[in-house]
Amino acid sequence: MDERSRRQFLQSGASAGAAAGAALLTGCASGSKSSLGSVRFAFIVKTPNSDYWQACLTGGKNAAKQFGLDALQFTGANSEANIQGQIEIVEDAIAKHPAFIVLAPTAATALVPSIEKAHNAGIKVVIVDSAANTNAYDTFLATDNHAAGMLAARTLAEAVRKKTGSPAGQIAYSTFLSGVGSLSLRDRGFLDALKAYPALQLVAHKDAGGDQSTKPISIVADTLTRFPNLVGYFADSLITLQGALTAFRENHVDSKKISLVGFDPSPQLVRALRSGSVDGIVLQDPYQMGYGGVAYGVLAAAGVATPKNIDTGVVAATPENVDAPQIQGLLNPMSQRHMGFSQPA
Amino acid sequence: MTPSIANTGAERGAAPASRDDRRLALWTAMLRVGLLGIIVVLFIVFSITAQGFLSAQNIENNARQMAVVGILAIGETFVIITAGIDLSVGSLLGFGGILAAISLSNDLPISLTIAFVLAAGLAVGLLNGALIRYGALPPFIVTLGMLGILRGLTQILGNGQQVAFDVPRFVNFASDSFLRVPNLFWILLAAGIVCGIFLQFTRRGRYAYAVGSNVESARRAGVNVGATLLTVYAISGVLAALGGLLITARQGQGDPNAGTGYELDAIAAAVLGGASLFGARGTIAGTFLGVLLVQIMTNGLNLLNFDPQVARMLEGALIIAFVFADQHRKRLAAAA
Numbered sequence: 140m141d142e143r144s145r146r147q148f149l150q151s152g153a154s155a156g157a158a159a160g161a162a163l164l165t166g167c168a169s170g171s172k173s174s175l176g177s178v179r180f181a182f183i184v185k186t187p188n189s190d191y192w193q194a195c196l197t198g199g200k201n202a203a204k205q206f207g208l209d210a211l212q213f214t215g216a217n218s219e220a221n222i223q224g225q226i227e228i229v230e231d232a233i234a235k236h237p238a239f240i241v242l243a244p245t246a247a248t249a250l251v252p253s254i255e256k257a258h259n260a261g262i263k264v265v266i267v268d269s270a271a272n273t274n275a276y277d278t279f280l281a282t283d284n285h286a287a288g289m290l291a292a293r294t295l296a297e298a299v300r301k302k303t304g305s306p307a308g309q310i311a312y313s314t315f316l317s318g319v320g321s322l323s324l325r326d327r328g329f330l331d332a333l334k335a336y337p338a339l340q341l342v343a344h345k346d347a348g349g350d351q352s353t354k355p356i357s358i359v360a361d362t363l364t365r366f367p368n369l370v371g372y373f374a375d376s377l378i379t380l381q382g383a384l385t386a387f388r389e390n391h392v393d394s395k396k397i398s399l400v401g402f403d404p405s406p407q408l409v410r411a412l413r414s415g416s417v418d419g420i421v422l423q424d425p426y427q428m429g430y431g432g433v434a435y436g437v438l439a440a441a442g443v444a445t446p447k448n449i450d451t452g453v454v455a456a457t458p459e460n461v462d463a464p465q466i467q468g469l470l471n472p473m474s475q476r477h478m479g480f481s482q483p484a
Numbered sequence: 485m486t487p488s489i490a491n492t493g494a495e496r497g498a499a500p501a502s503r504d505d506r507r508l509a510l511w512t513a514m515l516r517v518g519l520l521g522i523i524v525v526l527f528i529v530f531s532i533t534a535q536g537f538l539s540a541q542n543i544e545n546n547a548r549q550m551a552v553v554g555i556l557a558i559g560e561t562f563v564i565i566t567a568g569i570d571l572s573v574g575s576l577l578g579f580g581g582i583l584a585a586i587s588l589s590n591d592l593p594i595s596l597t598i599a600f601v602l603a604a605g606l607a608v609g610l611l612n613g614a615l616i617r618y619g620a621l622p623p624f625i626v627t628l629g630m631l632g633i634l635r636g637l638t639q640i641l642g643n644g645q646q647v648a649f650d651v652p653r654f655v656n657f658a659s660d661s662f663l664r665v666p667n668l669f670w671i672l673l674a675a676g677i678v679c680g681i682f683l684q685f686t687r688r689g690r691y692a693y694a695v696g697s698n699v700e701s702a703r704r705a706g707v708n709v710g711a712t713l714l715t716v717y718a719i720s721g722v723l724a725a726l727g728g729l730l731i732t733a734r735q736g737q738g739d740p741n742a743g744t745g746y747e748l749d750a751i752a753a754a755v756l757g758g759a760s761l762f763g764a765r766g767t768i769a770g771t772f773l774g775v776l777l778v779q780i781m782t783n784g785l786n787l788l789n790f791d792p793q794v795a796r797m798l799e800g801a802l803i804i805a806f807v808f809a810d811q812h813r814k815r816l817a818a819a820a
Contacts, residue, residue: 187644188740217639218741345786348793351741352731353549360545361786364536385735389548389659390541406648407737 178208180436181232182429184215184243185225185269191377191403191425192243194472195267198429199241206437211237220316220349222246229253239263239436241429244271247320251275263439267428269321277439280431280449282423284321287453288328291373291400291421294455296336298398298418299371307338308370311362313383315376316349325375325402342366347379355382356389363390374401377408380420384411394418404456404470415458424451426472518809519756519773522802523780530784537787544666548658550779551668552577552727552734554772556750557757558679559720561771564754565683566716567696567763568623572612572630573724573750577743579634580605580728585647585738594654601725608634609721613714631747639740647738658733668730675723680768692716696763752803753778760810777802 182199184192196213203210211232216224225245232240233256240257244250244266251273257264258275266279296306312329314322333339343366345358355378363369363386372387374380380401386392387399400419401408411417428451439445456466530537556573563570580601587597608630615626660667683689691712694702703709724743731742757774759766782795 188639190645193643193645217635218744343789346792351739352743352746353552353734354792356734357545357549357782358786358792360549361542361783364539364542364545365534365787365789367536381735381737385659388736389734390545391659405646405737410650 178239178437178440179211179235179237180208180239180241180433180440181211181235181237182213182241182433183225183228183232184213184267185219185245186215186217186221187213188215188218189377190405191423195243195425195429195432197472198426198431199433200429202430202433206433208433208437211235215243216245218349218351219245219319220351222249226250226253229257233257233260233262236260237262238440239265239277241265241267241432241436243268243428244320245269246318247272263436265432265436265439267432268425269319270324271320277447278435278445278449279447280428280435280451282321282453283450284324285328285331286450287402287421287423288325288330288375289332290328290453290455291325291375291402291419292329292332292336294419294421294457295371295373295398295400296333296339298400298457299339302395302398303370305338306336309340309342309366309368310371310373311341311343311345311366311369312373312375313345313347313355313358313362313379315347315355315379317346322375329373329375339371342369347382351378353382355379356385359383359386360390363387363392369397371398371400374399376401377403377405380408380417381405384408384417387416400455409456409461409470412456412458412461418457420456422454422456422466422469424453424469424472427451519758519770519777519806523773523777526777526780526784530780530787534784534787537784540664542783542787544661544664546779546783547669548666548734549783550775551666551672552731553746553749553753553778554672554775555675555723555727555730556746557753557771557775558675558768559723560747560750561754561757561759561766561768562679562683562692562716562719563623564751564759564761565692565696565763565766566713567699567761568616568713568716569627569751569761570612570717570720571624571627571747572608572634573720573727574743574746574748575631575634575638576605576608576721576724577728577731577746578638578740579608579641580725581732581742582638582642582647582728582738582740584729584732585649586641588651588654589647589649589738594651597654598729601729602722605721605723605725605728606718607721608725609718610714612721613717616717617710617713635744642738642740644740646740649737654733655736658730668734671726671730675726676768676772679719679723683768688712688715693764696765749778752799755803756799756806 184195186192187196192215200213214228216228222245226249229242230253240262242264247270250271254264254271254273255275264276266276268281299308300306314326333341343362345362347355347358359382372383374383383399383401394416398418402421404420404422408417408420412420431449435445454466454469460466536542556577560570560573583604584597584601587600612626612630615621616623657667662670691707694707695709695712699709732738753774754766754771756777757770759771778799781798785795786792
């Protein structure tokens with residue numbers, strides 16, 4: 140199935156399912172037309188403070204509007220490193236006993252007790268974006284991060300090949316925060332796919348320790364100092380990719396010699412992609428996770444057996460394909476052109 | 485080691501000053517030599533062991549990377565000298581940074597953006613100072629409250645997202661150099677020299693030490709305590725806003741999380757540089773060395789491929805060790 144038809148399949152599945160769920164719920168509530176409005180749910184991301192999570196929240200909000208659901212909250216902690224903050228938000232949501240919770244867990248293990256508590260209380264749990272080490276959930280919608288990491292490695296190898304003639308030389312990568320499920324999977328996928336390029340030699344791996352300000356810059360600057368012959372750099376998240384771009388700019392890196400590939404877009408990164416100072420941005424589909432998260436939550440709450448795992452897909456944006464409609468749709472998730480839905484009033 | 489040193493604020497307030505002041509100066513100098521000694525040793529060790537440490541590019545990187553925290557730490561030093569603390573500088577940096585990004589994205593000229601952001605920092609600093617002096621509130625509480633207010637406001641202003649703008653001249657300033665020295669470092673140097681002269685050679689600057697030594701004696705001696713406190717918090721506020729401008733230029737976008745935790749880095753640098761949280765002690769030169777020590781340590785360990793967290797642990801251990809040595813010598817002196 141190609142990307143577009145997979146996407147359409149997913150959408151029609153989610154929409155039809157939601158409609159079916161709506162019908163079921165309506166039936167339960169003895170024909171009253173507004174009964175979906177009584178389906179209360181909580182939508183909790185890691186933090187609302189990034190374009191990525193805003194896209195996810197927008198997907199969830201649009202689904203809620205279109206299905207006429209009653210959202211308790213669309214929220215998250217103050218940073219992607221604030222595990223305790225997210226646990227508190229989830230506990231508060233459980234206390235209100237919604238029909239379902241859509242959750243993007245900040246940490247794979249720390250959120251497990253809360254997820255199991257919700258599940259045991261009869262609340263349906265839809266996990267999005269990052270895995271949790273438990274089986275106590277109904278559906279998991281996410282990027283297949285291992286596959287995404289592999290795509291990043293192939294994109295980087297291809298960029299290096301274009302610049303130097305062969306995918307060979309020293310490369311390095313940075314992680315935003317060790318122990319985050321989605322990032323570890325990306326990193327592992329990246330390393331696994333690298334095995335196909337034995338001449339690409341990994342010389343350094345740096346951890347930004349969850350710092351969102353300047354450490355993502357300084358770790359890359361120091362790596363450039365230590366390894367002046369670097370031919371490629373991989374950053375496994377938006378923050379580390381932006382940090383790498385800043386370090387490249389400050390160190391006057393010649394973008395004809397070093398390739399930079401990473402995850403998740405921002406306006407600055409897309410500009411850099413067009414100018415060639417970034418060679419690839421792996422795009423996920425957070426809008427789809429948000430929209431589908433709510434749709435599958437409705438289904439699960441209606442008693443429909445929902446699929447355990449759903450891959451929302453990834454694509455690599457490059458300077459060559461950045462203007463293709465599919466890439467543009469993912470780069471501007473708020474425009475929702477790629478969703479095929481009309482903007483809710 | 486110098487015997488019989490009595491330099492707590494109260495004792496100096498009470499005793500005739502000249503002898504003790506000389507010893508105090510000696511003391512400060514000794515601590516600074518200790519700090520400088522560690523920096524020199526680290527510099528030599530890293531020069532030998534860490535590949536690329538002495539390269540022009542690396543020195544430039546260090547100079548650029550220490551600038552923003554250094555600027556915050558200078559402002560923090562003023563406040564700490566008055567026996568106060570300013571926990572709001574990290575949030576104010578984020579606030580100034582997002583204001584700058586929003587202004588630029590709305591096509592405000594760079595000069596007006598700078599004036600606007602610095603004025604905002606001045607206003608916040610004056611508000612901090614006024615609440616502390618005229619509201620008779622502890623600095624810790626006022627600036628802790630301001631930390632929360634400003635971070636929340638910053639998130640709301642930025643709509644919880646990074647704020648993009650496209651003003652290459654503003655962004656390039658942060659990555660460019662003048663005479664092979666990064667522009668960011670020139671700003672740090674200028675701020676340090678101006679503030680150092682103000683602190684050491686002007687009456688208002690000396691008043692900061694008097695207020696930090698003993699508010700009541702300072703007031704009786706004719707020091708305008710209110711004006712002094714307003715001044716130091718205003719300086720801290722303006723410098724934090726300046727840091728915000730620079731970090732936004734450096735990152736090429738406004739980041740509502742920028743500067744989170746920087747207040748502690750600034751306080752740590754000032755304390756490493758010999759400033760006392762009990763007041764009346766601290767210098768800009770010492771703080772500069774404190775920032776430099778942390779920067780060199782972080783950079784060197786990074787080049788040696790240590791986990792970046794190791795540098796944080798060492799920084800924490802050094803702070804405790806420095807203050808312990810300081811207190812220990814004081815106790816020895818008191819016993820003699």
